[in-house]
Amino acid sequence: MRFPNPFVLASGPPGTNGKVIKRSFSLGWGGIVCKTISLNNELVTNVVPRYGKLTDRADRKKVIGFQNIELISDRPFELWLEELAECKAEFPDRMLIASIMEECHADRWIEIVERTQATGVDALELNLSCPHGLPERRMGAAMGQDPEMVEEVCGWAAGAATIPVWAKMTPNITDPTEPALAALKGGADGISAINTILCIIGINLETLQPMPTVEGHSEPGGYSGQAVRPIALRQVMEIARACPGASLSGMGGIETAEDAVQFLLVGAHTVQICTGAMLHGYEMISDLCTGLEAFMERHGFETVAELVGKSLPCFTTHADLVERQRAARREKAGTSNRDGMWKGDIAAETDSLVTD
Numbered sequence: 075m076r077f078p079n080p081f082v083l084a085s086g087p088p089g090t091n092g093k094v095i096k097r098s099f100s101l102g103w104g105g106i107v108c109k110t111i112s113l114n115n116e117l118v119t120n121v122v123p124r125y126g127k128l129t130d131r132a133d134r135k136k137v138i139g140f141q142n143i144e145l146i147s148d149r150p151f152e153l154w155l156e157e158l159a160e161c162k163a164e165f166p167d168r169m170l171i172a173s174i175m176e177e178c179h180a181d182r183w184i185e186i187v188e189r190t191q192a193t194g195v196d197a198l199e200l201n202l203s204c205p206h207g208l209p210e211r212r213m214g215a216a217m218g219q220d221p222e223m224v225e226e227v228c229g230w231a232a233g234a235a236t237i238p239v240w241a242k243m244t245p246n247i248t249d250p251t252e253p254a255l256a257a258l259k260g261g262a263d264g265i266s267a268i269n270t271i272l273c274i275i276g277i278n279l280e281t282l283q284p285m286p287t288v289e290g291h292s293e294p295g296g297y298s299g300q301a302v303r304p305i306a307l308r309q310v311m312e313i314a315r316a317c318p319g320a321s322l323s324g325m326g327g328i329e330t331a332e333d334a335v336q337f338l339l340v341g342a343h344t345v346q347i348c349t350g351a352m353l354h355g356y357e358m359i360s361d362l363c364t365g366l367e368a369f370m371e372r373h374g375f376e377t378v379a380e381l382v383g384k385s386l387p388c389f390t391t392h393a394d395l396v397e398r399q400r401a402a403r404r405e406k407a408g409t410s411n412r413d414g415m416w417k418g419d420i421a422a423e424t425d426s427l428v429t430d
């Protein structure tokens with residue numbers, strides 16, 4: 075697959091129909107993963123409200139984190155097939171990736187793979203990671219949390235596919251490398267990570283009801299946006315180390331070129347953005363491209379490939395950090411911050427230990 079730039083709109087509202095996909099391509103996005111589709115849209119019923127925001131205490135307009143309890147696309151499969159074919163025909167040089175999801179039956183997965191790839195899309199992303207609603211039907215994260223099922227489903231999909239297959243991982247798991255390795259073993263060509271993190275965005279202190287509130291009730295949903303970025307970076311880094319050679323698409327809280335570059339540095343080949351585009355608009359792509367170019371120029375990188383995984387060798391274990399610190403005779407740094415020496419100016423003392 076050849077991406078004109080590494081910026082891909084992640085599956086979700088940004089790629090919710092053919093019209094917005096075309097608009098995004100014309101604004102310069104290198105790739106788009108459409109909203110997840112399934113063979114039978116009649117099983118999908120969304121609720122309103124289905125989003126919740128966590129905002130900065132000092133500036134309520136600044137969104138730190140975002141919850142959704144949205145399901146996959148509620149639009150008919152046949153309509154999607156027409157629109158995917160149209161989008162690809164109109165933008166042949168952009169990467170169009172179809173996100174697909176089905177129940178755990180070989181014939182369902184084979185059918186959705188064969189019919190979707192016939193539209194001419196460049197790749198398929200298997201949604202094995204939606205954390206709410208669909209796990210009740212043993213779909214989404216219910217599959218992604220079970221490495222055996224991941225391997226089996228990827229085997230069905232890859233066996234039927236003539237185009238690359240990416241498996242999208244759930245972060246709601248202890249060791250994200252287990253399902254990633256299972257996906258590759260099953261035949262997937264690439265890994266996308268992460269989907270949203272299970273959360274409760276808050277409780278309304280007037281009504282005492284959880285949010286987003288639907289008829290007085292709610293359910294845990296998926297957390298995304300800035301707040302999840304450190305968690306996503308860790309998971310992408312671990313998957314990159316465990317799966318050398320696999321194509322890796324990283325996401326979770328990317329809003330700026332600087333955010334995106336960090337995912338590339340820990341091993342992602344492309345980056346995806348969902349919440350950032352929902353909050354800042356599709357036009358953010360021009361700042362992303364300009365910011366990436368400026369970063370590359372500043373460091374003398376000529377291609378994006380040169381910076382992929384550049385920071386990976388710097389990750390090690392705590393024991394090794396201690397050993398390196400000793401070996402480098404940085405005793406002052408090692409001994410001047412012993413717990414017993416803290417005097418009570420805790421903010422300054424914390425600052426002195428934070429990485430720059």
Ligand SMILES: Cc1cc2nc3c(=O)[nH]c(=O)nc-3n(C[C@H](O)[C@H](O)[C@H](O)COP(=O)(O)O)c2cc1C
Nearest residue numbers: 084085086110142268269298299326327347348349
């Ligand atoms: C409102 C909303 C709907 C989403 N729908 C889907 C979906 O249909 N399929 C999917 O694979 N991921 C879906 N996601 C997850 C995103 O693609 C992405 O994995 C996650 O939000 C982390 O990236 P972000 O912080 O850039 O949003 C959705 C996310 C949001 C916020």
